[in-house]
Amino acid sequence: MNILGLISRNFRRDPATYRYPERHVPATRFRGIVRNDTAKCIACGICDHVCVSGAIVVVGHDDHCDWSYDPGRCTFCGRCVDLCPGEALSQDGDRAPTYARSGDLAQGEQITYPACPECGLPARPYNERLLMIAHDDISPEFRERIKLCERCRRRRSQTVLTKGLGGAADTERNADGA
Amino acid sequence: MTVGRALFQLLVFPGLLYAVPVAWLMLWMERKLTARLQGRIGPPFYQPFFDFVKLLAKRPLPRPPLQALAMSALPVLAVAGTLGALALLPVFPHSGGFTGDLVLLVALLEIPPLCAVLAGFVSRSIYGELGATREAVLSIAYSLPFLAALVALAAAANSLSLSVISQQAMWQVRLPALLALALCLPVKLRVNPFSVANAEQEIYAGATTEFEGPRLALWELAHGLEWVALTGLWAVLAFPAANAAWPLRAVVFVAISLALVLVLAAVAAATARLKLAQAARVYWLWGSALGVLAMVVAVVWP
Amino acid sequence: MRLIDSLVRTSRRRSPWLFHLNAGSCNGCDIELVACLTPRYDVEQLGIRLEGSPRHADIIVVSGPVTRTTRAALETVYAQVPDPKVVVALGSCPASCNVFAGSPTVEGPLDRILPVDVYVPGCPPRPDAIIAGIAEAIALLAEGGHA
Numbered sequence A: 001m002n003i004l005g006l007i008s009r010n011f012r013r014d015p016a017t018y019r020y021p022e023r024h025v026p027a028t029r030f031r032g033i034v035r036n037d038t039a040k041c042i043a044c045g046i047c048d049h050v051c052v053s054g055a056i057v058v059v060g061h062d063d064h065c066d067w068s069y070d071p072g073r074c075t076f077c078g079r080c081v082d083l084c085p086g087e088a089l090s091q092d093g094d095r096a097p098t099y100a101r102s103g104d105l106a107q108g109e110q111i112t113y114p115a116c117p118e119c120g121l122p123a124r125p126y127n128e129r130l131l132m133i134a135h136d137d138i139s140p141e142f143r144e145r146i147k148l149c150e151r152c153r154r155r156r157s158q159t160v161l162t163k164g165l166g167g168a169a170d171t172e173r174n175a176d177g178a
Numbered sequence B: 001m002t003v004g005r006a007l008f009q010l011l012v013f014p015g016l017l018y019a020v021p022v023a024w025l026m027l028w029m030e031r032k033l034t035a036r037l038q039g040r041i042g043p044p045f046y047q048p049f050f051d052f053v054k055l056l057a058k059r060p061l062p063r064p065p066l067q068a069l070a071m072s073a074l075p076v077l078a079v080a081g082t083l084g085a086l087a088l089l090p091v092f093p094h095s096g097g098f099t100g101d102l103v104l105l106v107a108l109l110e111i112p113p114l115c116a117v118l119a120g121f122v123s124r125s126i127y128g129e130l131g132a133t134r135e136a137v138l139s140i141a142y143s144l145p146f147l148a149a150l151v152a153l154a155a156a157a158n159s160l161s162l163s164v165i166s167q168q169a170m171w172q173v174r175l176p177a178l179l180a181l182a183l184c185l186p187v188k189l190r191v192n193p194f195s196v197a198n199a200e201q202e203i204y205a206g207a208t209t210e211f212e213g214p215r216l217a218l219w220e221l222a223h224g225l226e227w228v229a230l231t232g233l234w235a236v237l238a239f240p241a242a243n244a245a246w247p248l249r250a251v252v253f254v255a256i257s258l259a260l261v262l263v264l265a266a267v268a269a270a271t272a273r274l275k276l277a278q279a280a281r282v283y284w285l286w287g288s289a290l291g292v293l294a295m296v297v298a299v300v301w302p
Numbered sequence C: 001m002r003l004i005d006s007l008v009r010t011s012r013r014r015s016p017w018l019f020h021l022n023a024g025s026c027n028g029c030d031i032e033l034v035a036c037l038t039p040r041y042d043v044e045q046l047g048i049r050l051e052g053s054p055r056h057a058d059i060i061v062v063s064g065p066v067t068r069t070t071r072a073a074l075e076t077v078y079a080q081v082p083d084p085k086v087v088v089a090l091g092s093c094p095a096s097c098n099v100f101a102g103s104p105t106v107e108g109p110l111d112r113i114l115p116v117d118v119y120v121p122g123c124p125p126r127p128d129a130i131i132a133g134i135a136e137a138i139a140l141l142a143e144g145g146h147a
Ligand code: SF4
Pocket: A036, A040, A041, A042, A043, A044, A045, A046, A047, A048, A058, A083, A084, A085, A086, A087, A088, A089
């Protein structure tokens, strides 16, 4: 008669219930809705690429990038957070509020590209960590170059290259391009 | 029994005015105790009352006229039948009653199950029909011990009047008869382990699956009243003291009824649902054994 | 009349009965909903009951992205619930079809088929999120739902 012991023990004890609205605090690594720290985001689009349910959409433009996220589509798997190279993404430690219309919780962020120090046009953002992964030895010259916009960077590389080769091609090419 | 007295018993005690609040109280006690035995908080005190009001305030769904009529009439009949049965309970011994009210009581107590069976078939849902079939099978099974116990009591008191029976049946008969009646209570009230007729989560709500809003409210009320009537019947038969003062009798009547609710709820919480065949066998075998024992004692005892 | 009105309102708030419909969910949300009935969360403290029959229900709780086979059932069940009623969408699936979006067998999201009143975010939502969602639904129900 195990059940008798069980129910009499339940009866003697206080109920195990949380009295509404008292509630259970989520575990420390609870995966809530995703937040983007735009200052760290480098608009690489990896989060969009790995998101199984298409909750994150990253669309690049000339001078900025639109990052949008709909928690109503998210499976809260955390893949985007794990794989974000800029560590820009994080997840709330608690549940999101309920909402009344589909898409009410959606967030849109804009990541503006920094200006190229040479020409002033938008340059793709980068971050230190990604750089360290790609190159373990970074010369100051290289660090300079990484901040440039694509066009200026190409030109800079060209200059370096041609200088090394003797300098003749440089004038020729520049005359062509200009 | 004078008309005034009959009206009092029907409308005040142990009828309408007493029975309806106590029905809600018993429904709550049953749910609350079950919850507590399972380590939960359970519903607040006023729960069955608000359930009832809410259901009354829901808009009934459109139905074909005849079905709508049947589906409204059946729960009303069940409520009325149970109230009638309540009015016959001889809580106060010399409060009247008449020879043969035992027969009327048995008939009235059979109305709610009968209505439930009909309701299940009228609703034309397979779950309703399944529930109705089970209800019918079970009512055949429990009727034998239930009736045998009452017949034994009547034979022992040599009367068909409830108040005489409750006073004069001897304890040798009364004991097995009360046991047989107690055995019949869970199945008549459709609680575990004999809840196969409305098997929650299995066939949804059995016979009342298709009932909505006010019609369901009446079924809930009928169910609550059945609790009051059946525990009341048992209480009346278990407390014969003829010369107790009327307030004492009333208090003891209520106390025994409520205690019985607690016992039934505890049993329900401690057991699992038996299958239809198993439940029927319990009644055919053990129930009948008790009933027959009571009957034999009633006839053979000098 | 005022008294009866407020009594009805209170009773709707105190006695919401749920009907749960699985419209092709992965079972995650369904398990969490059942978790609400466990001693830990015990929604019966709010008067909530999980009913087996839509005829008895006030709140329809839908989980899953609404597959082609469940769509008809969903519409039938919705019609079977007597007014006033409220629809709660459980998890990301009914809100957007979640990972099932674009599947040829999915006809969701839910708001294409039924008017949805409350969305509970999560995949699956935590039981306390579900209870919060139902509490929201109860408030709507007391005001007469979207009948
Ligand atoms: S940096 Fe992170 S958040 Fe920004 S686009 Fe890349 S993966 Fe997404």
